[in-house]
Amino acid sequence: MEKAMIIINPTSGKEQGTSCIEQLKKQLAHYEVTVCETQKEGDATDFAKEACKQQLDLVVLVGGDGTVHEGINGLAEQTYRPKVGVVPLGTVNDFARALSIPLDVEGAIACIGGPSVEVDIGKLNGRYFTNVVAIGSLPDSVGNVSSEQKSMLGSLAYAWEGTKAAFQHETYSFDIDADGQQFSEESLLVLVALTNSVGGMSTIADQAAVDDGYLHGFVVRSGSVLTIAKLMTKIAAGTFRDDKDVHAFRAHQMTINGPSGIQLNVDGDMMEHLPAHFSILPKHITVYGKR
Numbered sequence: 001m002e003k004a005m006i007i008i009n010p011t012s013g014k015e016q017g018t019s020c021i022e023q024l025k026k027q028l029a030h031y032e033v034t035v036c037e038t039q040k041e042g043d044a045t046d047f048a049k050e051a052c053k054q055q056l057d058l059v060v061l062v063g064g065d066g067t068v069h070e071g072i073n074g075l076a077e078q079t080y081r082p083k084v085g086v087v088p089l090g091t092v093n094d095f096a097r098a099l100s101i102p103l104d105v106e107g108a109i110a111c112i113g114g115p116s117v118e119v120d121i122g123k124l125n126g127r128y129f130t131n132v133v134a135i136g137s138l139p140d141s142v143g144n145v146s147s148e149q150k151s152m153l154g155s156l157a158y159a160w161e162g163t164k165a166a167f168q169h170e171t172y173s174f175d176i177d178a179d180g181q182q183f184s185e186e187s188l189l190v191l192v193a194l195t196n197s198v199g200g201m202s203t204i205a206d207q208a209a210v211d212d213g214y215l216h217g218f219v220v221r222s223g224s225v226l227t228i229a230k231l232m233t234k235i236a237a238g239t240f241r242d243d244k245d246v247h248a249f250r251a252h253q254m255t256i257n258g259p260s261g262i263q264l265n266v267d268g269d270m271m272e273h274l275p276a277h278f279s280i281l282p283k284h285i286t287v288y289g290k291r
């Protein structure tokens with residue numbers, strides 16, 4: 001009999017996590033299932049590592065992007081990696097969106113066992129990421145959105161903090177090396193995306209496919225309120241990357257340096273500091289979903 005581990009964060013999103021376990025077990029009827037509830041930061045990584053060690057066939061990550069990020073960090077370094085299913089319970093759920101996994105519990109559960117994709121995983125310094133790394137004063141303030149704010153306001157909380165940051169329009173100087181090409185930029189926001197879902201929006205990194213083997217970089221060149229307002233409308237219209245204030249590039253390896261002490265927003269949570277060394281692990285983990 002095949003073996004599966006369900007890793008669930010009982011505090012994710014609106015805390016509806018544990019109620020979907022029975023449904024999930026029905027979908028996984030032909031698996032011997034172990035359920036692991038996370039208690040704190042780092043648990044999902046440890047459980048996922050254990051699933052590799054035991055050579056399980058499937059790991060289902062139930063939670064927000066933070067839980068997916070932690071679970072993938074447990075799998076990425078291992079030689080044997082189980083297939084992955086995702087049941088998104090967070091506010092943004094970028095990884096699920098990028099893989100066309102339905103955002104409702106029933107739909108997401110029904111996907112497990114269907115089509116799957118071998119997805120790229122990003123490496124940033126000593127850790128791994130699945131979606132996006134954001135650097136600059138904008139993500140700095142968006143990173144201050146509390147869980148309570150997120151639960152109550154959802155993406156509105158991000159929009160509010162982002163607007164506040166835009167009014168402060170503080171820019172930083174960044175030195176960037178992309179596959180050996182070097183350039184410097186004065187910027188409010190630098191994004192390194194792996195997928196076409198960034199902060200719940202599919203129109204920023206619209207050309208990034210989950211398995212194209214590239215890191216997709218975007219530098220927002222100026223920080224004026226007008227620039228930000230204009231870019232917001234361009235994001236809505238799907239023409240963000242063509243704007244003269246946006247420098248879009250892609251690479252297999254990148255190094256980004258800038259003022260020390262700036263924290264990075266990695267898959268939605270603040271962690272790591274500059275300098276940031278990026279690389280890509282192409283088609284590294286098989287996930288139930290579609291490209």
Ligand SMILES: Nc1ncnc2c1ncn2[C@@H]1O[C@H](COP(=O)(O)OP(=O)(O)OP(=O)(O)O)[C@@H](O)[C@H]1O
Binds near residue numbers: 011064066092
């Ligand atoms: N039992 C727990 N109690 C408190 N925090 C936990 C627990 N288990 C895991 N965590 C932490 O909660 C963090 C956030 O979890 P997750 O992203 O799944 O939910 P979320 O914050 O509701 O989602 P989103 O960020 O999309 O709104 C995880 O990165 C993890 O470190």
